[in-house]
Amino acid sequence: MSRVTSRNVNKSNKKNQPNHAKANSVPELLHWRFVVVISAIVLVFVGLSARAVYIQVVDPDLLIKRGDSRTLRTHSNPLHRGLITDRNGQQLAVSVPVRAIWANPKTIAKSIDALKEKAQKDPEFDLTAKLAANAKRWKALAEILGQDLEALKQKVDDPEDTFVYIQRQVSPAMATYVQQLKLAGVHLRDESRRYYPSGEVSAHIVGFTDVDDIGIEGVEKLYNKWLTGSKGSRKIRRDGKGRMVELLEFKEGEKPQDIQLTIDQRIQAIAYKELKQAVQYYRAASGSAIVVAVKTGEILALVNSPSFNPNNRSGVSAHRIRNRAVTDAYEPGSSVKPLAVLSALEFGSADPETIIDTSPGWMHLGGNIVRDSRNYGKIDLTEIIRKSSNMGTSKLALSVPKEFLIDTYYNVGLMSDSGANLLGESNGIFNERNRWSDFELSTLSFGYGISVTALQLARMYSVLGDGGVKRPLSIIKPDEPVESERVISQQTTQHVLQMMESVVQKGGSAEKARIPGYRVAGKTGTSRKAIANGYGDEYVNIFAGVAPVSNPELAVVILINEPKGEHYYAGHTAAPVFADVMAASLQLLNVPPDDKTVPSLATALTTEVVRSQNAG
Numbered sequence: 001m002s003r004v005t006s007r008n009v010n011k012s013n014k015k016n017q018p019n020h021a022k023a024n025s026v027p028e029l030l031h032w033r034f035v036v037v038i039s040a041i042v043l044v045f046v047g048l049s050a051r052a053v054y055i056q057v058v059d060p061d062l063l064i065k066r067g068d069s070r071t072l073r074t075h076s077n078p079l080h081r082g083l084i085t086d087r088n089g090q091q092l093a094v095s096v097p098v099r100a101i102w103a104n105p106k107t108i109a110k111s112i113d114a115l116k117e118k119a120q121k122d123p124e125f126d127l128t129a130k131l132a133a134n135a136k137r138w139k140a141l142a143e144i145l146g147q148d149l150e151a152l153k154q155k156v157d158d159p160e161d162t163f164v165y166i167q168r169q170v171s172p173a174m175a176t177y178v179q180q181l182k183l184a185g186v187h188l189r190d191e192s193r194r195y196y197p198s199g200e201v202s203a204h205i206v207g208f209t210d211v212d213d214i215g216i217e218g219v220e221k222l223y224n225k226w227l228t229g230s231k232g233s234r235k236i237r238r239d240g241k242g243r244m245v246e247l248l249e250f251k252e253g254e255k256p257q258d259i260q261l262t263i264d265q266r267i268q269a270i271a272y273k274e275l276k277q278a279v280q281y282y283r284a285a286s287g288s289a290i291v292v293a294v295k296t297g298e299i300l301a302l303v304n305s306p307s308f309n310p311n312n313r314s315g316v317s318a319h320r321i322r323n324r325a326v327t328d329a330y331e332p333g334s335s336v337k338p339l340a341v342l343s344a345l346e347f348g349s350a351d352p353e354t355i356i357d358t359s360p361g362w363m364h365l366g367g368n369i370v371r372d373s374r375n376y377g378k379i380d381l382t383e384i385i386r387k388s389s390n391m392g393t394s395k396l397a398l399s400v401p402k403e404f405l406i407d408t409y410y411n412v413g414l415m416s417d418s419g420a421n422l423l424g425e426s427n428g429i430f431n432e433r434n435r436w437s438d439f440e441l442s443t444l445s446f447g448y449g450i451s452v453t454a455l456q457l458a459r460m461y462s463v464l465g466d467g468g469v470k471r472p473l474s475i476i477k478p479d480e481p482v483e484s485e486r487v488i489s490q491q492t493t494q495h496v497l498q499m500m501e502s503v504v505q506k507g508g509s510a511e512k513a514r515i516p517g518y519r520v521a522g523k524t525g526t527s528r529k530a531i532a533n534g535y536g537d538e539y540v541n542i543f544a545g546v547a548p549v550s551n552p553e554l555a556v557v558i559l560i561n562e563p564k565g566e567h568y569y570a571g572h573t574a575a576p577v578f579a580d581v582m583a584a585s586l587q588l589l590n591v592p593p594d595d596k597t598v599p600s601l602a603t604a605l606t607t608e609v610v611r612s613q614n615a616g
Contacts (some may be wrong), residue, residue: 030060033539038452066314081213082227082256084220086208087298087477088267093220095192095213099143099167099175107185109159131237139534144177145170156185169193171353174381193217194220198265198309200226201272204323205263207423208310217321219259219317219475222423229256229518255302260477261265262298267291270584273302275558278577279305281564289577291585292555294465294546297473299481300328300554300585302455326418326425330450330559335542335570336414336457338464338496340393340445341381343408347364347490349399355380358391370394383417383515385523388509390446397445402436411470411487413459414452419482428452428553448526458557461544464521465552468493497521506577513575515583517593519549522578524570538562543574548594549584555580 082092112131119127144168155164166186176186182207194209196202207218215224271289277583279287293303308320322328327550329542344350363374372391374384384392397405409415415430429451443449452460457472468488500521504513510524522545528535541560546552558574558581 008451009350011373014311024080026441030409046545061247072256079229079256081194081209082229083258084227085258086263086268087260087300088264088266089260090265092196092198092261092263092265093199094195094201096195097172098169098191098193099172099176099188100168100186100191101170101175102189103156103163103164103166104185104187105156105158105164106160107263107603108156111184111232113175126372128163137183137356139185141166141178141181141186144174168541182467183395188605194310196310197312200309201264201303202265202268203307204304204312204321204325205261205302205422206310206314218323218423221260222475223419223476226257226382227259229506230254239549243482250271262293262300262474264300264478264588267581268301268303269391270579270588272305272307274489274577274580275303276305276307278560278573282560282567282573283565284560284573285562286324286328287561288454288557288559289581290325290454290557291581292458292462292473294462294555297462297484298477299458299473299475301581323422323424324561325454325559326420328561329426329428330540330542331448331450331525331527331530332448332457332542333525333540334388335523335544336409336447336450336452336460337393337445338385338500338523339412339460340405341385341499342464342488342492342496343400343405344396345381346408346488347400347404350381351394352381352499356384356389356392358389358395360382361391363391366415366437367441368439370439370442370556382499382502385496385499386505386508388524390442393445394442397441405441409444409450410489413470414450414456418453418455418459420455420475421594422475426453426603429454447525454557456560457542457544458555461546461555461557463487464493464497465555467547477496489538493606497546497552500545501549504545509569510571510575510578512571513543513545513577515547515586517595518547518583518586518591519595520545520547520579520582521552522575523547524575526568526570539568540568541574542569543570543578547584547586548591550594553589553591554582554585556585586610 010380066291080095081093082090082563083093112134114489117123138152141151142152145152146166151273154167155166157579169191178186179188192213196206196208198206203218205218207215207220207222209220214229215227220227264382271291276286276291278284287305289301289303290299292299302323302325304322304324308319309318313321341350344354345352350356357378358372358376362369362371370390372389373386376387376389377392379387379389379392381396383389383393384396392475409430415428417425417427431449438448453472459470459473462473466572467490468486469484471482471484471488474482475593498521500523501519503510503522503524504520507510510522513522525540525542525544527540527542529538529540530536539562541563542557544555544557546555556578558577560573560577565571
């Protein structure tokens with residue numbers, strides 16, 4: 001029994017022994033796999049952590065940039081350029097809303113590729129018809145814009161571009177038509193265009209802007225920053241649905257400012273009309289006209305002919321755009337002869353009753369000859385101005401020290417800018433020298449050897465008109481009166497103005513400058529234009545004057561450049577324009593007549609009409 005039991009036990013032990021070994025080997029295998037898995041997981045997390053550290057700490061800019069591009073937006077507040085108005089509030093420059101047509105060539109190329117891919121996937125898709133319809137829409141776009149179809153296609157031919165303008169400043173109606181074409185990649189954006197209601201009348205003063213609404217001429221350029229202002233902006237963060245979730249930054253812009261000019265558009269229009277007619281009638285190369293309020297220095301009108309339409313400058317040549325009244329300098333001729341008389345009176349070498357002997361009508365000065373058109377004999381200062389005697393003004397100029405004479409020219413503003421701060425303004429041409437010959441001083445007295453602009457001449461006559469008070473001219477309406485200084489005694493200027501009255505009276509050189517009912521003081525200037533090595537056969541005609549003499553309000557300068565035909569004296573060309581411009585301006589400003597020798601203005605006008613008919 002015990003043997004059996006022992007044998008059974010041994011058998012049982014032998015059976016159980018292999019199972020026990022197998023059981024002991026299982027945990028070793030599981031442990032190895034566990035280590036591999038854990039190691040892999042750890043490596044993954046380490047890699048992710050390293051990547052996260054690199055992205056967020058070492059080089060975070062890329063993701064920040066990508067995130068900001070999706071969520072950050074900067075919105076600018078739209079601005080319209082400020083208004084330019086005349087002294088009475090009439091608009092001279094306004095901004096009108098327009099649209100710009102632009103294209104994304106990359107989007108256009110992708111739309112064509114999308115059609116081709118769809119045709120490959122769908123055999124029933126009519127690619128030819130789709131492309132033909134698209135070509136038809138592009139043709140319609142080219143026709144409405146007035147562009148060549150092939151040139152238009154070349155603009156959008158580069159698939160790498162993302163922005164190109166097709167046409168700027170199109171009207172809202174045209175923009176609506178383009179929108180209805182539904183061309184892929186063609187878009188619209190808002191912008192503004194400058195419009196000038198006065199057209200060519202005020203073009204040289206106001207100027208114009210380019211297609212980007214930036215001033216490039218005239219007041220538009222001079223005060224571009226003031227008129228433009230600066231755009232305000234808001235920087236926001238938005239969510240996936242486009243809603244603003246955070247205001248990050250707010251920048252307040254500067255509001256565009258309006259500008260009020262000293263110009264009176266009513267006078268401006270009249271001056272331009274009269275000047276244009278005269279330039280055409282006398283077949284002149286050009287002309288300029290300026291009207292100044294003598295008591296304030298404000299420019300009421302400044303015009304040139306020929307002019308241009310600032311609303312449509314296609315094909316306009318550069319000489320039309322030039323503001324000749326402030327850029328072109330001419331020898332003023334006899335229009336500055338009153339300064340020689342004024343200098344002699346102011347210095348004391350002559351008085352209003354002085355008699356000058358101009359016989360025999362000519363004289364030698366340093367090998368040169370100064371002469372009059374004829375021998376006037378002994379004449380007083382009034383006759384010197386009325387007859388425009390070169391001999392008389394020369395003797396008066398030589399009767400004062402040269403420094404005193406030249407200072408007089410400086411004092412009335414002939415050798416400096418006018419103060420109006422107009423674009424391209426010239427200071428004229430004056431060759432200052434240490435030594436002056438008598439002949440040089442003589443020619444200076446009758447307007448040669450010095451070149452001035454029409455605007456400088458207007459300033460000189462405004463000084464005479466305001467009793468010897470000098471002030472800068474202005475084109476922008478000032479908030480306060482400008483500074484002024486007395487440069488000539490009032491008594492002297494009154495004497496000179498009374499002498500200049502004789503010029504427009506019977507027997508004077510400018511009877512056509514007379515204005516019924518008003519006392520006018522003025523002076524003609526007919527000078528030959530300088531050329532290489534002398535003077536040519538072309539003339540510059542000037543008439544400048546003030547009115548009414550009893551209490552001057554306006555100074556007017558008319559310049560006719562190179563008139564053709566038999567009339568080439570200022571008394572025939574510039575004087576009538578002066579009369580028309582001055583008369584209309586005085587009436588518009590309600591300046592009462594001061595000519596007491598005329599019973600009434602109606603009688604004066606009737607007499608003038610009869611006189612004109614008889615002359616005709």
